Amino acid sequence: MKKIVVWPLWALLALVLLSLVTLPVSLQAQLVGSAIILGAMIVMKQFRPDGVWRLVALAFGTTIVLRYVYWRTTSTIPPVNQIENFIPGFLLYLAEMYSVGMLALSLFVVAKPMSPREPVMPAGKRLPTVDVFIPTYNEDAEMLANTIAAAQAMNYPKDLVTIWLLDDGGTEQKRGSDKILEAAAAERRHAELRGICDDFGIRYLTRARNEHAKAGNLNNALQHSHGELVAVFDADHAPARDFLERTVGYFAEDPKLFLVQTPHFFLNPDPVENNLGTFEKMPSENEMFYGIIQRGLDKWNGSFFCGSAALLRREALEQTGGFSGVSITEDCETAVDLHASGWNSVYVDKPLIAGLQPATFSSFIGQRSRWAQGMMQILLLRSPIFKRGLSMPQRLCYMSSTLFWLFPFPRMIFLVAPLCYLFLDLQIFTASGSEFLVYTLAYMVANMLMQNYLYGSFRWPWISELYEYMQSVHLLPAVISVMFNPRKPTFKVTAKDESVSEDRLSEHARPFFLIFGILLAGLAVSIYRIYTEPWKADVTLVVGGWNLLNLIMAGCALGVVSERGQRRVFTHRVKVSRRCECRISDQVYPGTIEDVSVHGARVVIYGVNAAELSRGMAGEISFEPLTEGVGGSLPILIRAVGDDGDTVALGCRYAPETAEHRRLIADLIFANSAQWSEFQISRRRNPGVLLGTLGFLVTSVRATGRGLSYALAAAFRGSGAREEIKGGKKA
């Protein structure tokens, strides 16, 4: 009933604002208007507005953006008869309008993200049966064992849970390969994984042919299982003990619910974080998606399946013929189909799995290429905007998620546009210096402020731009190829266990150095032209400034592609603080486990002489597991000894031999999901636009220096370092 009043009122106000915004007022009025509105946005920012004031601030920003769009559209496009200016000018215009369009879609999506949901405990009711699917293709056994152990440790009646290891690396097709080496490896893998499954007492499943990649694998498993709910965990995504407790309850509440998705939390840094050294202090790239956007999508019943860390309803999947496999992002595609058939989804904003993400720039690019291509396939083959059955908000949500992946186009256009003027003297943006200041600068500031209002503590200024630039260089050809041939891309598994043993340049580094060089030349040309062509110094300054911005970004990218070698596999260490007993050489010492990672732990023991201990010694630790039915002690190898006087700190590496050992490791790392949340929250602070920008500048200067020094080193060494990639090369 209220809607009848509120909708027309909203439409009326929007119309009023729109008509005010499209008044062709003078530059002077625009100057005063933008100054006042930006001022208000900045002042309001200091009070960390929430609720209505957040929306008011966003309305302010929208006003400035719309003014810019109006002006940009009506006054700045070069005349058509200057074709050499018009074409690049119009492309630039399209790129900007794309950015504005995406901003509009984001505004809609995250207008009012859902607050974190109260956990719905499944107690008291009849609990549904759950099949846990762990699809694997080429991940190594150790990683799988951790995941299986963690899955087994989930709090849920054991007789209701069936865990399935879905091995696509040991299919009959693989084992019978014509290439003898491959066939032998598949056979070996088949046997090894079977053994592990028997150890853990879970089901091993493989199939005849590798059809439809991951979707096919999951569908095969659907045919062999019959649980009411299906949990999907990627091979490296180990669930916390409370995963099922916190997700199953929603299915009882809503019979039309097909999905409960939870965030992907990573224990290791991505290559950008690793190489810029931001992992411990800055929110991860995916936190913007899982921290805000999925919550925003959830508001519109539009949160979608992300391939893992989710619980799905079999009934729903069966209704649409299982997981969809047209695109190479089967997860999102499945969600589109189910949403369109009237099923609902829920997003739980709490990390309930911990996983690994690509550690090298190459595998990172490989992963993003798959996402980009897959989302393009969904856009082209499924056209969510026209898909029947989706609600209007859902259509907009999917448009936002798929169109996002067109970003390589505008990103590259923004890179090239200033060069058109600097090198070729094209005038692709007709505006005077003062107009540029009043409209464009105001727009840029408003845009940054809005991003900060929307994502402040999840995404620091310029970081989106950096990630987009990093990906654009390699994603552009990938996206273009999908456009020409939407059915061509095939599923490639992202390698997440590669690591870099020593400092080296990524094999994808070359274009970044090339671009950096060109932009540097652009900077030189700007300076030269400011002095030699003083009559257009104002335009040169503006364009040169823009190019400088690109150069800073490109410089930062050099640091990203210069991969830091890791002496040890760097993963995040989770603080635990658990009492334990440590047995070394038949002596038992009391101690505390201080932090743990996937590979090892730091244990502080008491009453031992440090001199008696040395690197390489074997031992065992035992502690009170949080998981029921787990016991015994965990073998370790001492990797480092630190003498702190009364106590000795040991750096240990796990040496698991049995499934029981794995369960102990899983209990240490994955038992307590609260720790992951704490870690995330510790990184979530909003530096603000100004400090964030300064910080980015410093990072960029450092990264540029590091990138150039790596390049010099590589030039001296030759390309020898390229071969030294440790771990399976699988992509």
Added chain:
Amino acid sequence: MKRILPLLFAAAVAAPALAQSVPFDMSPERRPADIRVLPLGLPVPQAPDAAAVVPEPPEPARLHLVPPAETLLSGEIALRRWSLYLNADSPHDAELHLGYQNSVMVAPEASRLRVSINGMAVAETAIQSPDRVSDFVVAIPDGVLRHGRNDIVLEASQRHRTDCTVDSTYALRTEIDPARTYLAFSDSDGPRLAHVEDIRGLPMDARGQARVAVAAPGLGEDATADNLVALAERIGLLAEMPQLSFTTSREIGEDFATAELAVAIGTADELATLGIDLPDEVGYLPVSRFVDDPVLGPILVVGGPTPQAVERALADWASIMHPRGGATETWPGTDIPLLASGGSIDFAAVGLRTEQFSGRRYAREFDVAVPADFYAQSYGEAKIMLDAAFARDVRPGSRIDVYVNDQITTTLPIMETGGGVLRQLPIRVGLREMRPGPNRIRLEAIMVTDADETCVAGTTASETPRFGLFSSSRLVMPRFARIAQRPDLSAFAAAAAPYGGAGGPVPLALDIRSPETVAASMTVASRLAAAAGKVIPLEVVAPETDLATRSALFVAPAARLAPAVLAQAGIAAPSESGWIADEAATAAAVPGNVDALEEWRASLENSPVRRRLRDLGETLQENFDLSLAALRLTPGKIEPYAPSEADTLLVAQASNPAGNGTWTVITAPDAAALGEGAAGVSEVRSWGALAGRLTVYSAVGGTMASLPALGVDLVPTQPWTIANVRLIAANWMSAHALAYSLLLAIACVLLGVVTLALLSLLGRRS
């Protein structure tokens, strides 16, 4: 008259050469070499009095040619164009007399002065008279002059003797002496006043004025006053003189002999008292006819048996007041094209032609008019779509400037080297200086080259083209807001707005017993009719009449106006103004006090904070043309203007007390000043300078100053359309930037609140 020169032939051949239509190329300028240069202007003896130059001219046979506003030819190229109405049928044996003097910097071998009439070049000379006024006489070929409007073009091409800088081009000036520049006719062919229509060809004197002496024995009666004003309007509308002034008296005055037009008006009985020959039918018919008085020359008699018949006689003029040209898109009474909202016009249509230019400062101007309810000064932007080219040696740093009413609005820098052709290149022209009525737009191309830097001898005379303008260039006017403003004296001057619109008779409050006041009203009325392009029905009323709910005009000395009228018009009462020398008031200003105050102010203004603020203000003003006035939310309070002794005439406009009409008050310290001031202010250029809410005219030097309107009422003139309302809002908001910002902010806040309400209704609730 015996100087029959072989010009006829030469001029006939020259005409096509002048009408250039060559597309731009880089070949040397095609100069009208076929025109014979006439070594004239030298043999005329120097004489202090221009009248002595020509032997015994019969008075009507000399027609002054140049209005005072058109006498200066400045810069490397200059062109003056105006029209002259001739009421003689294809006069033979006409001669052109031209007196000019140029500045000493003009190089005679490279500088030329040309006169064309009706597109035919009739005279060309080297400009070579730096130390005195030279006269130059040519016969005008038969058939060039015609009955009706004649198009006169005066054109100069001037080069500096030595200097190649752009600045030096400002030193190039040729001044036409209007007293010594005229058309001379043989006795039989000369223009004459025989029919009422001939008033169109009313001659002007050497100062560009035409005086009309009116004898009205019924002066002082209401009916006569109405008829006099109606007469003045009709004469003003017919004659279109640069300056027309009226005098009136009960009998034939002394000025009858010297006036350019003498009129007797009244009933037959009244006219009989004047002692002139009258047409017989005046006793029984409405009559408007010239009679030739042996002593006084032609006298226009307007009469009839009764006052109503006189009125009727005037009304009958309607048959000859057909609109000139017939085209609807010109400004009333001129050839100036009217650019309606969303219109566009070729340069060819505003009189610019395709031409090449070899100097360094190309300057051409043209006029376009906008309607009286033009309301786009604060936001509007027209475009010139320029077709032009510049040569290879033109350096970056050259530029093209656009001026509107002598204020620069746009500079387009030339960035390219190596020449270029500009095709329909848009140049944005801000409309800040645009005013209702005719506006002058000047295009200047400053073309600098390396050759100018070195400036070897002969560079200035070079004829290698640097710049070419194509007449296919266009001025494109966007759709602009249309609503009348009150007060707005510029719209009043341009179109007699709001009185020129349709509606009942407009009360004109004046003291009919004062001949000077009546004459001043007639002068104003003639100009108003010319501005409106039609006869405005004016109804003379006494100054005491209550006009609070009507639109009205007041023409009276300040003392004769009710204090309420002055107050309404924002003029201080006479007791507080310099118009009544009040010794007490002068004494009140204690010098010591003023000085102390002044010191205080100065010291405050130099405080660092104040200076910083002022610097900021200046920066904003310079870069964005943003004044603090635009940041006001409420209009400033109107301080009544206290006229000073030096002010001859005040024109003030305000809304009437009821707020539903416009009062325009024209006042002066006394009746004599009113007459003098009215004549001065109705000179076409001065009239065009009326602006704002109040304009002061000072007869000393003819200077004018205006006060801007602070709070403006908007009076709709157009049907309500969304498009127009939107543009009106754009202009208003541009002028009230702070109000605009606040409106935006309020809209945002409301939208934010309602969005929250909407979001809580839509989607899932958290």
